[in-house]
Amino acid sequence: MSAVETLTGDDLLKVLAALGNPHRMRIVEALCEGRNYVSRLAREIGMSRPLLHMHLQRLESAGLVVGTLELSDSGKAMKFFEVVPFAYELTPEVIAHAAGTLSGADEADPAAPAKEADQAARAKEEEGARTQ
Amino acid sequence: MSAVETLTGDDLLKVLAALGNPHRMRIVEALCEGRNYVSRLAREIGMSRPLLHMHLQRLESAGLVVGTLELSDSGKAMKFFEVVPFAYELTPEVIAHAAGTLSGADEADPAAPAKEADQAARAKEEEGARTQ
DNA sequence: TTGGCGTGTAAGAAAAAGCTGACACGTGAA
DNA sequence: TTCACGTGTCAGCTTTTTCTTACACGCCAA
Numbered sequence: 001m002s003a004v005e006t007l008t009g010d011d012l013l014k015v016l017a018a019l020g021n022p023h024r025m026r027i028v029e030a031l032c033e034g035r036n037y038v039s040r041l042a043r044e045i046g047m048s049r050p051l052l053h054m055h056l057q058r059l060e061s062a063g064l065v066v067g068t069l070e071l072s073d074s075g076k077a078m079k080f081f082e083v084v085p086f087a088y089e090l091t092p093e094v095i096a097h098a099a100g101t102l103s104g105a106d107e108a109d110p111a112a113p114a115k116e117a118d119q120a121a122r123a124k125e126e127e128g129a130r131t132q
Numbered sequence: 133m134s135a136v137e138t139l140t141g142d143d144l145l146k147v148l149a150a151l152g153n154p155h156r157m158r159i160v161e162a163l164c165e166g167r168n169y170v171s172r173l174a175r176e177i178g179m180s181r182p183l184l185h186m187h188l189q190r191l192e193s194a195g196l197v198v199g200t201l202e203l204s205d206s207g208k209a210m211k212f213f214e215v216v217p218f219a220y221e222l223t224p225e226v227i228a229h230a231a232g233t234l235s236g237a238d239e240a241d242p243a244a245p246a247k248e249a250d251q252a253a254r255a256k257e258e259e260g261a262r263t264q
Numbered sequence: 265t266t267g268g269c270g271t272g273t274a275a276g277a278a279a280a281a282g283c284t285g286a287c288a289c290g291t292g293a294a
Numbered sequence: 295t296t297c298a299c300g301t302g303t304c305a306g307c308t309t310t311t312t313c314t315t316a317c318a319c320g321c322c323a324a
Contacts, residue, residue: 009157016152019227022145022234023312029231032224039270051313053272064224069271075321076270088222092164092196092215095151099161104154155282171300183283185302201301207291208300 007088009102011063012095015088018062023047024055028083031065035082056081139220141234143195144227147220150194155179156187160215163197167214188213 007015018024030036030045038056042049059065060081067081088094139147150156162168162177170188174181191197192213199213 009154013152013154013157015222016148018152019222020145020148020150020152021312022141022231025141025145025227025231025234028224029228032228037270048314049271050273050315054312072270074269074323077320078270079272083224085224086222090147090151090218090220090222092160092217095157096161096164099154099157102154102157153282169300180284181301182285182303186282204300206293206300209290210300211302 007098009098009100010104012088012098013102014062015064015086018058018064021055023051024059027052027055027059028064031081031083035080037078037080039078041081139230141230141232144220144230145234146194147196147218150190150196153187155183156191159184159187159191160196163213163215167212169210169212171210173213 019028026045027041030041036044038052039049042052045052047055056065056067060067063084064086065081065083067079069077069079071077151160158177159173162173168176170184171181174184177184179187188197188199192199195216196218197213197215199211201209201211203209
């Protein structure tokens with residue numbers, strides 16, 4: 001079902017960043033009702049074509065939509081977009097696993113390897129704190 | 133299972149925007165190993181405290197983590213954070229439904245109401261386009 | 265040839281997000 | 295008193311994202 005296992009942290013990051021935008025959510029909504037080409041889609045959702053173009057690129061690079069350049073009978077080249085039937089599960093564990101495979105910078109996580117020792121030190125340091 | 137039904141579009145947007153950031157993903161990862169207070173967490177993941185504070189606020193306002201101000205035996209007030217066991221399902225349909233309940237601005241979607249007529253016009257306009 | 269409609273992209277303004285450094289406050293221990 | 299360590303927040307800079315305007319190209323029909 002969920003293809004999360006095969007997703008790298010960077011890929012999931014792309015997906016979340018792409019979906020975390022009202023305009024792009026609306027674009028996905030519009031494309032859910034059927035494939036469409038960008039000029040018409042721009043008119044329907046009331047957005048400038050260059051702006052829609054950018055958002056579609058972001059969605060496509062995240063693997064959430066796909067675009068195919070087609071040729072209509074009237075000879076006009078038109079780019080049709082449609083949604084990819086994705087299905088991601090979002091839980092703390094999935095996020096944690098993805099974060100571990102992030103390529104961004106230092107890659108340091110000195111807390112994870114030390115298990116028992118870390119837990120012991122943590123328990124000691126909390127010294128019976130109670131909710132205020 | 134998934135509490136998506138009860139989520140408004142704005143709420144889901146908050147969640148996705150909060151999770152779509154490498155730093156915040158790492159914070160969730162770190163908190164998955166156990167609750168922690170901000171100064172120590174800042175040291176462990178190598179981040180300035182004010183910055184971590186901001187990211188934690190973003191995560192908490194999205195409902196992904198919760199923070200409780202506690203009082204240690206030594207009298208120091210410390211704010212402990214822990215992850216909320218969330219579980220969201222991410223599919224085009226969920227996104228589409230959420231987009232429909234977005235509060236942002238115009239709220240216009242003239243394509244959705246017209247069903248048959250729209251589909252007919254759409255089919256007509258596509259006039260047998262084939263992949264290039 | 266001109267006009268309409270489709271494509272793409274580049275330049276620069278505007279807005280939002282990210283990040284740092286400094287400040288203020290409180291407590292317990294040396 | 296002074297120091298270490300916890301809390302919170304604000305001003306301002308840097309960086310990224312978002313958005314508009316403008317241009318270039320292709321094809322068909324009038």
